[in-house]
Amino acid sequence: MADQPWFDSCAHVEGVLLDISGVLYDSGEGGGTPITGSIEAVQRLKASDLKVRFCTNETQCTTKQIVEKLTKLGFDLQLNELFSPAPAACQVLREKSLKPFLVVHPDALPDFAEFDLSEPHNCVVLGDAVSGFSYENMNKAFRVLINQDNPLLISMGRGRYYKETDGLVLDVGPFKAALEYAVDCEAVVVGKPAQGFFMSALKDMGVKPENAIMVGDDIVNDVGGAQACGIRGLQVRTGKFRPSDEHHPSVKPDGFVDNLAQAVDLLLKNRHK
Structure with missing residues (x-):
């Protein structure tokens, strides 16, 4: 009980x-x-x-x-019964006419098809990229952010870890924290636990x-x-x-x-x- x-x-x-x-x-x-x-x-x-x-x-x-x-x-x-972070992230990009550098899972890319992903980027969108969380990609994200006067990091959630059938695995939160620390910025979190x-x-x-x-x-x-x-x-x-x-x-x-x-x-x- x-x-x-x-x-x-x-x-x-x-x-x-x-x-x-x-x-x-x-x-x-x-x-x-x-x-x-x-x-x-x-x-x-x-x-x-x-x-x-x-x-x-x-x-x-x-x-x-x-x-x-x-x-x-x-x-x-x-x-229409599902609420997930990607539409919220897209709304921020749309409102500000941004050109994001995406650190997301390849299967999630179609959600961002409407945006110009060419360089120069002026913000970073972070999702659960799994193997996409490579040093190369994280360093590219860092460089985009560090070169902005007001760095904008959009994080689709801030979870620490989640469970797969073979055990616990890292979520997006630790990578968000790494970029925040490196750039001295605070990410805009879309998804839980954001009140909106x-x-x-x-x-x-x-x-x-x-x-x-x-x-x-x-x-x-x-x-x-x-x-x-x-x-x-x-x-x-x-x-x-x-x-x-x-x-x-x-x-x-x-x-x-x-x-x-x-x-x-x-x-x-x-x-x-």
Whole structure:
């Protein structure tokens, strides 16, 4: 059972925000592996009167490919239900008419097809580039930034690590921190835990923060980020969760559950009591 009676105050919940990697599935070879019970849990949520949106910092592919991958794994979601960092990053580039140097995964490049990627660049966009995080690419990014009077680094998330089927792997956050340190700048973060990211999903649902709940495996970016917006944050013990998260020095989740299936069970059983 859950450790805290978060579900006792769920009567006014109208919308649910779901992280993807580590909550729905563990990423890895072949598209990843669904976490036990998560496919059915999403089906139950969407069959209820609750509104559901999927909030991810996934940047290894396009938003369309994320939906296609999850659909192939058996999940029910539509493109307009997905919120990811790439569209937010593109909006910043578009508004400022920028020419970015991209440190992103090759599969994510189509999301940036509208932009002029030729030199000279005047900003850097950082995503989960995996093998693209080479010294050569990071040094090119450094040179773009260090030569600007006001260096602009756009980071699609700031996660420290995430879980693949064979273990934990570095996320974009450590590389963001390296460039920030080298250039003495502060990145513009799009995606979780940025307040605008959460609020855009709530606006799309037409749900107020106090009537929403976020379910995630990242205690800082998912849970802490949601709570900073006035959204309840629920921590699952799947994905990147580690036992030390239960004693985190600054983020105190509204509740802990073993997995998404348990969260949905408790939420649906207690909403109308």
